[in-house]
Amino acid sequence: MSIKTQDYQAHIDDADGRLILSGSLRLNAAPEYQPISDLMDAACVVAQQRNPAVLTLDLTELRFLNSSGINLLYQFVLKVKKQGGLGLRVIGSNSNAWQPKSLSNMVKFMPALELVMT
Amino acid sequence: MSVVNTHSSISGALRKQAEESEIPFVQALLDAIDEAEMLHQSVIEHSSELENQLEQKNRAIENILANMRRYLSKSLFQRIYGGQSAQAGSTARRNLTVFFSDIVGFTEFTDTVEPETLSLVLNTYLGAMTEICDRHGGTVDKFIGDAVMIFFGDEEDADPLESARACVAMALEMQSATSALQAQWAKFGTQLGLRVRMGINSGYCTVGNFGSGERVAYTIVGGNVNVASRLEHQAEPGGICISGSTYALVRDMVEVRPMGALSVKGVAHKVETFAIIGAAEINSDNPWITLNEQGFNLRPINFQVGALSAIQRQPLREALVRALSLLEQNS
Numbered sequence: 030m031s032i033k034t035q036d037y038q039a040h041i042d043d044a045d046g047r048l049i050l051s052g053s054l055r056l057n058a059a060p061e062y063q064p065i066s067d068l069m070d071a072a073c074v075v076a077q078q079r080n081p082a083v084l085t086l087d088l089t090e091l092r093f094l095n096s097s098g099i100n101l102l103y104q105f106v107l108k109v110k111k112q113g114g115l116g117l118r119v120i121g122s123n124s125n126a127w128q129p130k131s132l133s134n135m136v137k138f139m140p141a142l143e144l145v146m147t
Numbered sequence: 148m149s150v151v152n153t154h155s156s157i158s159g160a161l162r163k164q165a166e167e168s169e170i171p172f173v174q175a176l177l178d179a180i181d182e183a184e185m186l187h188q189s190v191i192e193h194s195s196e197l198e199n200q201l202e203q204k205n206r207a208i209e210n211i212l213a214n215m216r217r218y219l220s221k222s223l224f225q226r227i228y229g230g231q232s233a234q235a236g237s238t239a240r241r242n243l244t245v246f247f248s249d250i251v252g253f254t255e256f257t258d259t260v261e262p263e264t265l266s267l268v269l270n271t272y273l274g275a276m277t278e279i280c281d282r283h284g285g286t287v288d289k290f291i292g293d294a295v296m297i298f299f300g301d302e303e304d305a306d307p308l309e310s311a312r313a314c315v316a317m318a319l320e321m322q323s324a325t326s327a328l329q330a331q332w333a334k335f336g337t338q339l340g341l342r343v344r345m346g347i348n349s350g351y352c353t354v355g356n357f358g359s360g361e362r363v364a365y366t367i368v369g370g371n372v373n374v375a376s377r378l379e380h381q382a383e384p385g386g387i388c389i390s391g392s393t394y395a396l397v398r399d400m401v402e403v404r405p406m407g408a409l410s411v412k413g414v415a416h417k418v419e420t421f422a423i424i425g426a427a428e429i430n431s432d433n434p435w436i437t438l439n440e441q442g443f444n445l446r447p448i449n450f451q452v453g454a455l456s457a458i459q460r461q462p463l464r465e466a467l468v469r470a471l472s473l474l475e476q477n478s
Contacts, residue, residue, distance in 0.1 A: 099193040134189040
């Protein structure tokens, strides 16, 4: 599954099941983010079947994310934590200026989340 | 937001009472409220981070624009800043007045001085010429060493008459400015006898962006550009040579001496040429100098420091600069 537009791409890697978001995500509100939200849910299902059951969220190429987008990510982390049974690993890059601060805040929502900054 | 406000409103005793409650629903509600507040705060932090980065980027862009201003003429900067096309191929035919200038003997000078001196001389000269050009509304097309290429009248609503007059007024002021520059250079020990040749022509040219997809230059092309360049070579050191088409537009502004017709490669007709002797208004307005066919008459000057105000000194200064310029042209 994948979503590809001129501004951003979102897809589940066939090899290791990681969910990769890249480009510039600046959709207007939650309804516009629904296709990405659906893709994230699909990535969870794929990850559940793996051993260990850990979903890797790769954001190293996500240059920009607006506040609706970060809200979606935080809500997603909360949902994974509440559902239980699935580990979460987030890979970010310090070269995307917004990531160090905003991604470290994810750990507040799910202390077991593994954050890797490259 | 309403959830967060609710949270604030249940602070204090009420909050404590709720926390002590053993009703699962109340506990779950408190957790949900905490979670919503954390979410809200984190999204705000993210937004603030983006806003701060945006501000930083804006400042960086302001700095880049400030630098661009130094490399581009005012009118070209405005065209780009105003979002007009910078694609190669966007061109138009315009009735322009084109100006070329060149310092006499500059190449020899460059071979005899230290790079620091050369840089000082060239930068002060080009800086002064650009400042005068900007003030008269011209576009500096390019510098080629000490040579300067300028054009007037590329705006859609430009008046060819005004373009020619602004260009000639600019050239006259540039010639006057060279003596002040020479004095400035002398302070640094440079003895370059600064004499500049200038050529001006008016006519239809193609103006616009020329180049490749990667790199474009806003410039002008056409036979009339070549004519202006030839007129510059034709000018006497320290003089301004204009074509008949320019002279027709500035006839009341300047005193001229006909220099004959000139053949220019690629231009079908011969080009009438005229050397500018001086600004016409000097004869009528300036009490210190009178121009005539053979040269000029200066009124006797008995100068005493403090006797003339700055305003009264100005016409005297202009008359002396004019006289010096004519002496230079005919030496």
